[in-house]
Amino acid sequence: MLKMQNIRKSYRSDTIETHALRDFSLEVKEGEFVSVTGPSGSGKTTFLNIAGLLETPTGGQYLLDGQEVGGLSDRDRSHLRNEKIGFIFQGFNLIPDLNLFDNIDVPLRYRGFNAKERRRRIEKSLEQVGLAARAKHLPAQLSGGQQQRVAIARALAGEPRFLLADEPTGNLDSLMARQVMELLEFVNEWGTTIIMVTHDPDLARRAHRNIQIVDGQVSDLRQVAQHKQSAIA
Amino acid sequence: MFGYYVSLALRSLRRTPVLSALMVAAIAVGVGAAMTTLTLNYMMSRNALAEKDSVLYAVQLDGWDPHEAADNPSEMPWQLTYQDSVNLLRSDIPSKQVAMHRWGGPISLENSDVRPFNADSRVTSRDFFALFDVPFLFGGTWSEEADQSPIHQLVLTSETNDKLFGGENSVGRTVNFNGVPFTVVGVTEHWQPSPKVHDLNNGHFNKSAEVFLPFGLHRAFEIYPWGNTNGWKSEEITSYEDRLNSDMVWLQYWVQLDSPKQVEAYRDFLTGYIREQKEQGRFPRPLKIGLSKPSEWLLLNEVVDGDDRMLNWLSLAFLLVCLVNAVALLLAKFLRKAPEAGVRRALGASRNAVFSQHLVESACVGLLGGLAGILLTLAGLSLIRQLQMGYMDRVASMDWTMMLAAIGLAVLSSLLAGFYPAWRISRTNPSIYLKTQ
Numbered sequence: 001m002l003k004m005q006n007i008r009k010s011y012r013s014d015t016i017e018t019h020a021l022r023d024f025s026l027e028v029k030e031g032e033f034v035s036v037t038g039p040s041g042s043g044k045t046t047f048l049n050i051a052g053l054l055e056t057p058t059g060g061q062y063l064l065d066g067q068e069v070g071g072l073s074d075r076d077r078s079h080l081r082n083e084k085i086g087f088i089f090q091g092f093n094l095i096p097d098l099n100l101f102d103n104i105d106v107p108l109r110y111r112g113f114n115a116k117e118r119r120r121r122i123e124k125s126l127e128q129v130g131l132a133a134r135a136k137h138l139p140a141q142l143s144g145g146q147q148q149r150v151a152i153a154r155a156l157a158g159e160p161r162f163l164l165a166d167e168p169t170g171n172l173d174s175l176m177a178r179q180v181m182e183l184l185e186f187v188n189e190w191g192t193t194i195i196m197v198t199h200d201p202d203l204a205r206r207a208h209r210n211i212q213i214v215d216g217q218v219s220d221l222r223q224v225a226q227h228k229q230s231a232i233a
Numbered sequence: 234m235f236g237y238y239v240s241l242a243l244r245s246l247r248r249t250p251v252l253s254a255l256m257v258a259a260i261a262v263g264v265g266a267a268m269t270t271l272t273l274n275y276m277m278s279r280n281a282l283a284e285k286d287s288v289l290y291a292v293q294l295d296g297w298d299p300h301e302a303a304d305n306p307s308e309m310p311w312q313l314t315y316q317d318s319v320n321l322l323r324s325d326i327p328s329k330q331v332a333m334h335r336w337g338g339p340i341s342l343e344n345s346d347v348r349p350f351n352a353d354s355r356v357t358s359r360d361f362f363a364l365f366d367v368p369f370l371f372g373g374t375w376s377e378e379a380d381q382s383p384i385h386q387l388v389l390t391s392e393t394n395d396k397l398f399g400g401e402n403s404v405g406r407t408v409n410f411n412g413v414p415f416t417v418v419g420v421t422e423h424w425q426p427s428p429k430v431h432d433l434n435n436g437h438f439n440k441s442a443e444v445f446l447p448f449g450l451h452r453a454f455e456i457y458p459w460g461n462t463n464g465w466k467s468e469e470i471t472s473y474e475d476r477l478n479s480d481m482v483w484l485q486y487w488v489q490l491d492s493p494k495q496v497e498a499y500r501d502f503l504t505g506y507i508r509e510q511k512e513q514g515r516f517p518r519p520l521k522i523g524l525s526k527p528s529e530w531l532l533l534n535e536v537v538d539g540d541d542r543m544l545n546w547l548s549l550a551f552l553l554v555c556l557v558n559a560v561a562l563l564l565a566k567f568l569r570k571a572p573e574a575g576v577r578r579a580l581g582a583s584r585n586a587v588f589s590q591h592l593v594e595s596a597c598v599g600l601l602g603g604l605a606g607i608l609l610t611l612a613g614l615s616l617i618r619q620l621q622m623g624y625m626d627r628v629a630s631m632d633w634t635m636m637l638a639a640i641g642l643a644v645l646s647s648l649l650a651g652f653y654p655a656w657r658i659s660r661t662n663p664s665i666y667l668k669t670q
């Protein structure tokens with residue numbers, strides 16, 4: 001599903017070159033739920049941005065669904081991102097002046113679906129997250145947990161094979177965090193591969209596998225849910 | 234996606250009403266100022282004979298001073314002498330031809346309450362109406378004989394007919410012109426070309442004639458033309474006949490030539506005519522003739538002069554200043570929306586999609602600016618009309634072409650203004666905003 005080999009990413013300012021990822025290698029299989037942990041500045045978000053085709057690596061090889069994505073044009077990368085990848089952010093990143101319906105509509109517009117198909121998918125995904133009745137509400141009219149559920153609905157509407165979550169519960173209280181986590185587990189059970197960056201060790205343990213990034217490299221791999229792994233296999 | 238981008242643009246404009254209003258105002262003021270001057274220039278340089286531009290020709294003959302060319306860019310006198318005009322009228326090559334000049338006099342009705350008034354008139358050969366496509370409301374042009382001998386027939390314009398006869402069909406009725414009774418043979422519909430392409434010697438934008446009189450009246454009335462009469466040599470003129478036979482130029486001459494073959498034949502005819510005249514001691518300068526289409530005639534006569542063109546450039550420079558302001562405002566607005574652009578990029582929008590979305594928003598600003606610019610232009614033109622600068626009330630008006638041009642200019646300007654801000658936002662790194670929102 002996702003295979004990174006010797007990925008490097010460095011940022012250069014006038015005088016300093018910062019290495020965000022160094023010889024970073026990782027393979028994620030279809031249907032896995034992988035949590036990513038590590039100290040601040042270790043390269044977790046950079047990894048997620050590269051995995052989500054928002055940034056290009058300085059070096060190394062990245063295969064998504066067996067396709068080398070390094071040489072793709074911006075248009076092809078955007079198309080791939082829209083079709084195969086869903087994003088969930090810590091800050092929800094809903095567009096404030098669009099109602100829930102229109103927020104979820106955004107990725108579907110870029111996919112080129114007709115109005116009928118877009119409506120079907122939006123209504124279905126809002127139902128999945130339990131917010132069908134609030135389609136015409138603006139994000140500001142919802143609680144944080146509800147906003148994150150809308151963000152998940154938006155990510156799911158395109159039926160991606162691959163969900164990237166950057167601290168999806170970071171801005172939520174424990175009850176809402178648990179609800180969001182249960183939703184992600186539910187989505188994963190339906191076959192969507194999930195990579196989730198988190199600082200919360202309890203949430204990290206609930207994934208099939210946890211990887212730790214330190215100084216831009218994978219430092220530790222732990223199997224945390226062998227029974228789920230075997231179920232996937 | 235275009236419709237989607239338009240809806241996003243309108244939503245974005247509503248979200249920041251003050252900034253949006255400033256951008257629209259910047260475009261509107263620039264377009265308003267530019268379109269006011271461009272409209273004046275457009276109306277001043279408009280070719281009222283455009284529909285016949287390919288077949289009508291103003292005729293010039295170089296019968297001027299052998300030592301000094303006439304003072305105009307074509308180096309030929311603008312007008313013809315009476316004797317040359319009469320000679321050229323004998324040619325049967327042109328489909329239609331007109332020798333004419335401006336004149337005038339008091340016009341009145343017997344036993345009527347209508348007060349006599351001075352009417353600007355045009356003494357012309359009968360083809361005038363057909364050649365310049367002047368439509369008739371009643372009747373038609375005078376007889377062929379009236380171009381040769383003094384027959385008291387005339388044609389009124391609808392405006393003059395309204396004054397004298399209250400708009401009734403006056404064909405066959407009698408009016409007094411210069412104290413002499415004339416029979417009305419025709420009434421033209423409203424015809425007021427501006428600029429007055431057919432006679433640029435007597436004010437480019439002056440009103441056209443109110444009465445048309447036959448060419449055959451000259452000797453009987455000893456008609457001295459109103460308008461420019463020019464000569465290059467000292468001639469002893471003791472009688473009206475001397476004047477008619479002099480080398481003074483005072484008549485405008487137009488021909489209609491419907492095919493290139495006809496044009497060639499007429500050139501040969503004019504060349505032959507000048508050679509013939511040279512043998513009689515006239516036309517001392519090197520042989521030169523001019524056949525200018527109406528569009529060329531307007532350029533030769535510099536209807537739009539250098540000052541007018543300079544004003545055009547100044548107004549466009551002002552538009553540029555407004556555009557620079559619009560660029561700054563658009564840049565500020567778009568960069569404020571960078572986080573949203575980052576989200577859209579994450580959700581599958583390509584750089585081109587983000588660029589297009591913002592360019593459409595710029596175009597919407599331009600469209601609104603264009604509409605507001607039209608209102609400002611109309612206000613500017615109205616102000617100019619109120620200044621009562623003579624002919625300005627006839628040219629200071631905006632037609633549909635210029636309205637569409639105003640919107641086109643506004644949209645084009647805003648697209649230019651929006652290009653850089655849209656490009657900037659499409660090139661920003663989305664990941665920066667996704668984490669920091």
